[in-house]
Amino acid sequence: MKILVPIAQVPDTTAKISFTDNNTKFNATGVQFIINPYDEWYALVRALELKEAGLAEKVSVIHVGLADADATIRKALALGADDSFRIDTDPADAYVVAQQLAQFIKNNPYELILMGKETISYNSGVAAGILAGLLDYPYIANASKLDINGNTAVAHQDIEGGYQVVECALPVVISANKGMAEQRIPNMKGIMAARTKPLQVIPAYPVNITTKYEQFELAPGRSACKFIDPNNVEELVHLLHTEAKVI
Numbered sequence: 001m002k003i004l005v006p007i008a009q010v011p012d013t014t015a016k017i018s019f020t021d022n023n024t025k026f027n028a029t030g031v032q033f034i035i036n037p038y039d040e041w042y043a044l045v046r047a048l049e050l051k052e053a054g055l056a057e058k059v060s061v062i063h064v065g066l067a068d069a070d071a072t073i074r075k076a077l078a079l080g081a082d083d084s085f086r087i088d089t090d091p092a093d094a095y096v097v098a099q100q101l102a103q104f105i106k107n108n109p110y111e112l113i114l115m116g117k118e119t120i121s122y123n124s125g126v127a128a129g130i131l132a133g134l135l136d137y138p139y140i141a142n143a144s145k146l147d148i149n150g151n152t153a154v155a156h157q158d159i160e161g162g163y164q165v166v167e168c169a170l171p172v173v174i175s176a177n178k179g180m181a182e183q184r185i186p187n188m189k190g191i192m193a194a195r196t197k198p199l200q201v202i203p204a205y206p207v208n209i210t211t212k213y214e215q216f217e218l219a220p221g222r223s224a225c226k227f228i229d230p231n232n233v234e235e236l237v238h239l240l241h242t243e244a245k246v247i
Contacts, residue, residue, distance in 0.1 A: 038116025
């Protein structure tokens with residue numbers, strides 16, 4: 001079995017976010033970028049665990065983006081991925097990412113595509129589902145546990161009050177949630193080995209681009225708390241209606 005782990009590059013959670021050109025472009029100056037945690041901590045690490053258990057022969061990572069992500073891809077190699085690919089384009093949205101990945105996988109089949117449930121930058125959580133649809137593969141969303149039994153993937157999905165077990169035949173697309181694996185830190189041997197592992201750059205495939213970003217806006221900062229006398233229900237209702245606008 002071969003496993004493909006798509007990874008996204010996202011700003012570190014401590015980065016100060018700003019925009020340029022009249023709020024139409026993200027300002028990357030001084031921003032530290034990392035592998036999207038859901039892709040790294042859960043999808044990639046679980047893929048490596050499956051290989052270490054003798055259930056997979058190779059773990060590859062792939063990124064849809066420009067050359068500024070190469071260092072981020074090298075970290076995935078340092079963690080233990082065998083090889084890597086970068087589709088050379090700046091994707092407009094998750095649909096473009098899914099289309100690029102689908103074209104690559106049609107030319108380079110993998111039995112298991114394992115990716116994070118969402119990115120911490122946009123939090124849309126739709127790329128995996130779109131990819132499965134484009135490939136006509138089964139899709140298991142938000143899996144918190146994954147095992148492989150022969151040609152069958154067995155996944156746990158957390159639900160209210162417990163979890164449900166989902167089984168399906170390979171090939172399959174699975175999005176990983178918390179609980180799938182535990183975070184790893186690259187060791188010196190892995191860092192040194194990553195320097196010589198393959199990172200193949202692939203020209204972008206022709207795909208449909210249906211959206212574009214017109215403008216970005218920062219979320220409003222936190223406002224001061226208002227304390228209402230517990231006996232003053234009328235004022236509380238008034239503020240919830242006129243200021244918070246939740247009723």
